[in-house]
Amino acid sequence: MNFSYNSGFKIQNVSFKLEEKIICGLTGNNGSGKTTLLRLLVGLLKPKSGNVKIFNNLLTRNKQELWKIRKSIGFLFQNPDDQLFAPTIEEDISFGPRNLKLEEEEVRARVDWALEAVNLSEFKNFSPFNLSWGQRKRAALAGLLAMKPKLLILDEPFANLDFKSIYNHLIILEKLRKENEITIFFTSHNLFFVEHWAEKMLFLDEGKIFFNGTPREGLGNSNVKQLLGSYDDILSLIKKSY
Ligand SMILES: Nc1ncnc2c1ncn2[C@@H]1O[C@H](COP(=O)(O)OP(=O)(O)OP(=O)(O)O)[C@@H](O)[C@H]1O
Numbered sequence: 481m482n483f484s485y486n487s488g489f490k491i492q493n494v495s496f497k498l499e500e501k502i503i504c505g506l507t508g509n510n511g512s513g514k515t516t517l518l519r520l521l522v523g524l525l526k527p528k529s530g531n532v533k534i535f536n537n538l539l540t541r542n543k544q545e546l547w548k549i550r551k552s553i554g555f556l557f558q559n560p561d562d563q564l565f566a567p568t569i570e571e572d573i574s575f576g577p578r579n580l581k582l583e584e585e586e587v588r589a590r591v592d593w594a595l596e597a598v599n600l601s602e603f604k605n606f607s608p609f610n611l612s613w614g615q616r617k618r619a620a621l622a623g624l625l626a627m628k629p630k631l632l633i634l635d636e637p638f639a640n641l642d643f644k645s646i647y648n649h650l651i652i653l654e655k656l657r658k659e660n661e662i663t664i665f666f667t668s669h670n671l672f673f674v675e676h677w678a679e680k681m682l683f684l685d686e687g688k689i690f691f692n693g694t695p696r697e698g699l700g701n702s703n704v705k706q707l708l709g710s711y712d713d714i715l716s717l718i719k720k721s722y
Pocket residue numbers: 485486487488489508509510511512513514515516517558669
């Protein structure tokens with residue numbers, strides 16, 4: 481697949497297959513094209529050449545076809561402000577299940593469950609404007625959970641969150657994996673999650689896939705390490721000696 485923005489940035493010859501029921505981490509430096517690639521995968525951007533298949537269905541520009549595929553995908557935007565649009569988070573979270581034409585009782589049950597899962601039940605009547613950034617990200621995740629998708633595409637699901645929220649997100653995601661056998665494709669700059677949570681790793685550099693394999697191999701690869709930098713480099717720069 482190929483894509484380019486008017487700014488000149490290009491996604492070049494990106495080709496990969498994601499196995500079902502696994503967790504795959506997409507990493508790469510700021511501006512390497514991770515968000516762009518995710519937007520191509522969910523049909524928010526159109527490739528210049530090549531195509532995307534999700535569960536063997538070709539992503540098309542036909543709105544009805546696209547909706548059928550989208551129903552099985554939950555896409556978490558990097559910035560929750562691109563995702564939340566309703567006056568209250570409760571309304572926001574109910575939008576997806578209502579679009580699935582579920583019974584009102586089922587919609588209510590899913591919304592309550594999703595709010596509870598991200599620890600935001602007491603904020604359900606809040607406007608997204610009156611929530612903190614991390615709370616907005618959690619509300620956005622709740623919106624996906626309420627759709628019960630088979631594939632979660634998560635753009636920086638752990639960035640800007642406190643440890644307790646990360647822990648809580650992981651509990652929910654792992655529970656969904658066990659119960660519904662979902663597939664997770666997430667981006668992260670934080671190699672901790674790529675190393676310890678992902679089963680597969682993709683490393684994007686300047687819009688090209690530089691590495692595709694296991695985190696162990698990828699994070700052990702000296703070229704990848706050099707491009708990514710490390711905590712050790714930072715530590716050696718700032719560590720105080722007393
Ligand atoms: N809408 C746009 N129009 C033109 N150029 C864009 C647009 N969005 C992103 N870009 C450019 O594409 C490149 C890749 O951006 P992208 O957001 O995909 O990177 P990223 O890997 O997700 O970065 P980060 O780690 O900061 O989230 C950047 O150089 C950016 O300037």
